[in-house]
Amino acid sequence: MVDVAFQQGNLVREASPRKRSSLRASLRRKSTTAFLMTLPLILLISILVLYPAFYSLHLATLNKSMSKFVGLGNFEFLFKRETFWLVVKQSCIFAITAVIFKALIGFIVAHFVHNIPAKGQRKWRGMLLVPWVIPPAMSTLAWLWLFDPSYSAFNYTLSFFGIGPIPWTGEPNWARFTIILVNIWFGAPFFMILYLASLKSVPEQLYEAAAIDGANWWQRIWYVTLPMMRNIIAITTLFSLIVTFANFDITRILTAGGPLDHTHIFATWAFRVGIEGSDIPLGASVSLFMVPILAIAAIFILRDVNKRGNEA
Template structure:
């Protein structure tokens, strides 16, 4: 029996996955996109006693959303800027600190295995557990940080009560959680670089900085590009840290797109607007996904370096 005749077996095994994905992903996704073209809210969404009465309004939600970007007080513009700041700052420190720790752990130092295990703790602990622990440490009166500042004779910091410090606090928690992934990924890339290249460089009199610039970073580029792209996607869509640490406050100063979409949907019950935010988020993530595919293709082409 030819392979072509047996192809139906693969479709049989794929059918359950496709059915589950259709029920859990594709149908809700299509519904969410369709809701973004309606004025659905808590009053017209319908329930078990009343039929839905929301109306199709076309692109009005999108025009209202993007039409406020240039207004003096635009929540959408502020949320977009805060999302960009949140994503850039987090990924920047994920990469720089992760690379620094990976370079340290790639050296032959005593107790390297113990250090690796300890540095993996933030990644191993569930994010919501870590968020609750950090939230307690940020408490104005009884938190660890302000108690230490008080003992040092320094004024207390309103970690979650000030716009700047609230964003700083949320970023600090997310950096703490995200560094281990970047560290482990980059460490794997470092260990795949042939040691013979460094030996030849040292024989030629190359300094540590020259080895880093001309050997480590160029050969680490495919791994770093992939890890950074994944980090951007995950950080852009990170909901739980913002929601559990600051709740988007004070006064929306730490809201990002995903948390504001949640607020519109389940607090303000503006489901049409919330769905519009969801489509915007989806569009941005699709762009990043396409870029990620290009990165994977580039990595495959550069695999000859390893």
């Protein structure tokens, strides 16, 4: 009996490596198949992203007529212009402020929707996603009418309270406020829907345990909700930061960079210099300045995400 048991044990030990090797081979085959199926899409994205990126680098090294190589001359010229540094400051203020408020509003609204009974959630999700679904150019035109200096619906409403008229797009600080406001209105639903999905994945047992320990609603959010959602918060923040930095249509339609270039961001000023000013290489140089800023933000955010993943 002892010999039989010993032989059976040897057979089990011999069979387990075979199973593991066959499982590894099966996973390799599936990974290879998945890679080959996605390869055409990867190549298409590479062509659509990498080619314009390298072509922009090439353009940034040419003179205005694109007939002579000037190296870093365009960048040196930009460093000496006050307008360029104004654009850098405004782009950072615009992107950081808009992303913070979009994340905050999205988090609050996601909690509101999450606490609604399941039957009513579909209706609220649909209504709250409308600003994000409407094309930005179309919705910004509606906002432009609301801010119109002569027929502003906001100023008409405020006049009943003895306030105004407010120069929404005619004064630098108010113009910046209007652009940030419209961007928040457009982008907050994106945060809301992702945070709502993340909230639904948080186990209820954690909230119950926190309640038993005497935690109030704020402590449950701080010690349970935020730690469970921190990776999705970091990734959505990075994605929104990239999209907001590259935003063009809202600023272009509302103010076109005015008054006196005080609302220009990288995208609109690159268009003004490159297309309207007929200096394509200089416009390409302006647009390339977004890359190091976003790269630094991505390194800090993704490094934090990786660190949290290793700790988990």
